[in-house]
Amino acid sequence: MTTEDETDGETLVGGMANAGAVRRRGAWVERPAPRHAHALHAHLLALQEHGFDAAPTPVGLTADGREQLTFIPGDVPLPPFAPWVLTTTALESVGILLRRLHAAGAAIAVDTDVEWPQDLADPEGGTMLCHNDVCPENVVFRDGRAAALIDFDMAAPGRPLWDVAMASRYWVPMLDPTSAAALHPGGLDASARLRVLADSYGLSPGERAELPGVIEQATEVCRTFVSRRVADGDPVYLQALADRGGWERWDRLQTWLTAHRETFTAALLD
Structure with missing residues (x-):
């Protein structure tokens, strides 16, 4: 826009x-x-x-x-998200685009002398540069399908699965129903949509088994990122925290993820 x-x-x-x-x-x-x-x-x-x-x-x-x-022309989703942003077609296209990014990125040596940003980086590190912030606002769509990624500012070395986990948080979305309802259309089935993203990306059985735990890990990293911004007095993050339910929302989200871990795992592996 x-x-x-x-x-x-x-x-x-x-x-x-x-x-x-x-x-x-x-x-x-x-x-x-x-x-x-x-x-x-x-x-x-x-x-x-x-x-x-x-x-x-x-x-x-x-x-x-x-x-x-x-400049890359197209449609960039902004919250609150229109129904077309959360279609199965859109979700599948995000998984395919992320896999394309990783296929190319795997062939590129990461410059280890660079101080890559650690704000959203995989705490376990890795040998491939992950985007780390594949949220709707950083994906350009054409005709309802993901066509390009923008804003690589948070890119840092990590596991490909970390990037999938980060994308899952936004695109499934991996949010408790109360939090999801604030910005997304209702009636989204998180387990089914997580399976769609895993299928379209092409996760292996081992990666599927790991994904729910990595999503929990990514959520903790995102919470720490927001906490640092709030502690620094960043007005954008202070306002967003207030508008979205404060720290109670983060507590509720983390409890929801843990409680549904087995459900998510079963949906990914069945």
């Missing part, structure tokens, strides 16, 4: 970390550059060399600390 600004291009709406700071200028997007932008841009170019054409192409860095990337 965009808002017009005649003097400075279009402000792209959505997301939390760079809210209001991302602008489109014709075929380019300008946004705040992460500290590791040089390494991230090199990785994005390497993904293209290995056949993954569903991410922005780096254009350059500006003197005032912004990065320029190619």
Whole structure:
């Protein structure tokens, strides 16, 4: 989504970390550059060399600390999410797109000298660069199917399964019914949708057995991330925490995940 600004291009709406700071200028997007932008841009170019054409192409860095990337046309879902965002077709396409990313990423050596962001990183590490934030606001759709991934700022080395777990949190969504109802259409079957994502990605039986536990681990990492932002006084995260039920919501979510672990595992393996 965009808002017009005649003097400075279009402000792209959505997301939390760079809210209001991302602008489109014709075929380019300008946004705040992460500290590791040089390494991230090199990785994005390497993904293209290995056949993954569903991410922005780096254009350059500006003197005032912004990065320029190619603009990818399409529809980017914003909350509260419309029914089409949570269709089985959309969910399957996210799994397929994530698998394509990982197939290309597995062939690219991760630069171990770079301080990759640890905010949402896999605590067990890994040899492949994961996106770590495949939420609806970071997926571009065309005709109801996921066509591209954007905003790789949180990318860091990890297990492919970690990326699937992170995506599951947003796309199933792996939320207790009360939390899910705040932003999503009603009546979503978490167990069935988790199976759809696992099938479309192509998880092995061993990975399926591990996934519910990794989702719980990812949820704890996300809670810690929010806690740090709130402790730092970040107004965006303070407001989001208040709007979404405070820490009670996180307690309820973690209890729900633990209580349903066996149900999720059975749905993945049956």
